[in-house]
Amino acid sequence: xxxxxxxxxxxxxxxxxxxxxxxxxxxxxxxxxxxxxxxxxxxxxxxxxxxxxxxxxxxxxxxxxxxxxxxxxxxxxxxxxxxxxxxxxxxxxxxxxxxxxxxxxxxxxxxxxxxxxxxxxxxxxxxxxxxxxxxx
Ligand code: ATP
Numbered sequence: 857x858x859x860x861x862x863x864x865x866x867x868x869x870x871x872x873x874x875x876x877x878x879x880x881x882x883x884x885x886x887x888x889x890x891x892x893x894x895x896x897x898x899x900x901x902x903x904x905x906x907x908x909x910x911x912x913x914x915x916x917x918x919x920x921x922x923x924x925x926x927x928x929x930x931x932x933x934x935x936x937x938x939x940x941x942x943x944x945x946x947x948x949x950x951x952x953x954x955x956x957x958x959x960x961x962x963x964x965x966x967x968x969x970x971x972x973x974x975x976x977x978x979x980x981x982x983x984x985x986x987x988x989x990x991x992x
Pocket of ligand 1: 981
């Protein structure tokens with residue numbers, strides 16, 4: 857059986873995950889990647905998306921991350937993100953409202969709208985809703 861690896865997911869405010877895990881999958885900017893214990897060290901940037909890991913019992917756990925960086929060492933993975941939430945900590949109503957707000961902004965013809973910002977907010981909200989299962 858594969859050995860466990862330590863996973864930390866850290867934001868400026870919180871240590872969101874501090875677990876021993878079997879495998880970590882993360883949304884790298886160059887594509888999704890998986891890390892097992894003993895992986896060659898590397899550093900990469902992350903897209904907004906979902907970190908999926910299996911805990912020591914093999915149960916799959918989902919964590920939203922708003923981009924950031926991942927550092928993999930042979931026995932530890934550290935993810936630094938501006939924001940990150942475990943599935944159970946995501947406020948689905950809040951994410952739905954954020955999605956609706958962003959959609960309205962993007963659909964409006966108001967020249968004062970910052971479209972890049974609205975699109976980034978929409979993507980964050982959609983990924984949060986994917987993690988909760990509201991969006992498939
Ligand atoms: P909102 O417009 O609802 O604030 P946002 O995408 O702009 O959403 P972020 O800037 O990514 O929010 O995060 C700000 C803080 O709020 C972070 O601490 C983040 O973990 C938390 N947060 C944002 N949305 C949610 C949510 N739906 N459920 C739980 N925590 C959330």
